[in-house]
Amino acid sequence: MNVIQQAVVAALVVVGSFFLLVGTIGLLRLPDVYNRMHATSKATTLGAASIFLAGFVYYGPENAGLTSLVGILFLFITAPTGAHLISRSAEKMGIPFFGDQVTWPGDNDEYDASNGD
Amino acid sequence: MASELAGVPAAVINVALVLVSALTLLAGYRVIKGPTVPDRVVALDTIATNVVAIAVLFALQRGRGLFVTVSLVLAIIGFISTIAVSQYVVEGDIIE
Numbered sequence: 001m002n003v004i005q006q007a008v009v010a011a012l013v014v015v016g017s018f019f020l021l022v023g024t025i026g027l028l029r030l031p032d033v034y035n036r037m038h039a040t041s042k043a044t045t046l047g048a049a050s051i052f053l054a055g056f057v058y059y060g061p062e063n064a065g066l067t068s069l070v071g072i073l074f075l076f077i078t079a080p081t082g083a084h085l086i087s088r089s090a091e092k093m094g095i096p097f098f099g100d101q102v103t104w105p106g107d108n109d110e111y112d113a114s115n116g117d
Numbered sequence: 118m119a120s121e122l123a124g125v126p127a128a129v130i131n132v133a134l135v136l137v138s139a140l141t142l143l144a145g146y147r148v149i150k151g152p153t154v155p156d157r158v159v160a161l162d163t164i165a166t167n168v169v170a171i172a173v174l175f176a177l178q179r180g181r182g183l184f185v186t187v188s189l190v191l192a193i194i195g196f197i198s199t200i201a202v203s204q205y206v207v208e209g210d211i212i213e
Contacts, residue, residue, distance in 0.1 A: 009130075009177065017132075021140060027160060040159055048167075051173045064185040075166075089155060
């Protein structure tokens with residue numbers, strides 16, 4: 001391996017670790033299940049995809065590198081699906097939002113209709 | 118296959134392995150403490166993604182491409198378990 005390839009691998013690993021760090025801090029610090037789901041589903045997907053990309057740069061476009069590209073595609077398809085299912089189940093269980101400022105869209109429409117009349 | 122890394126990139130990958138493992142343990146705090154069940158499901162999903170990243174980092178550290186395939190299988194298992202648990206807590210049943 002030449003020097004440029006090694007430097008690219010190291011940089012992608014650093015970027016991926018940073019995104020995983022941000023996502024886990026969001027999971028620990030944010031106040032609400034919807035906020036936590038939003039933070040982790042974006043940041044950890046980007047972090048793991050960046051580390052997969054480092055694997056593609058390391059192994060080249062053959063066996064394990066091609067598997068890394070398939071892994072990126074799989075993460076980008078499945079992570080939003082899982083986050084949507086989790087938030088849907090939280091909404092069906094009746095878990096409220098944090099604070100009074102946020103409501104579901106249906107409530108806002110009702111409020112506007114009553115105001116117009 | 119590609120040779121093992123040496124020098125600064127190897128040190129970067131070692132530090133990243135330690136950091137991601139510590140983050141996985143920290144996400145376990147939300148699994149134990151989390152006030153509601155969806156909080157725990159979100160934390161388990163995060164742990165699954167972190168374990169995928171750990172497997173790829175191990176493949177980079179050892180220079181063995183087999184562990185990239187292992188990480189892909191772990192990603193599939195994490196996705197299926199997330200779907201199954203989020204169906205179970207709402208419906209009380211997975212396959213009707």
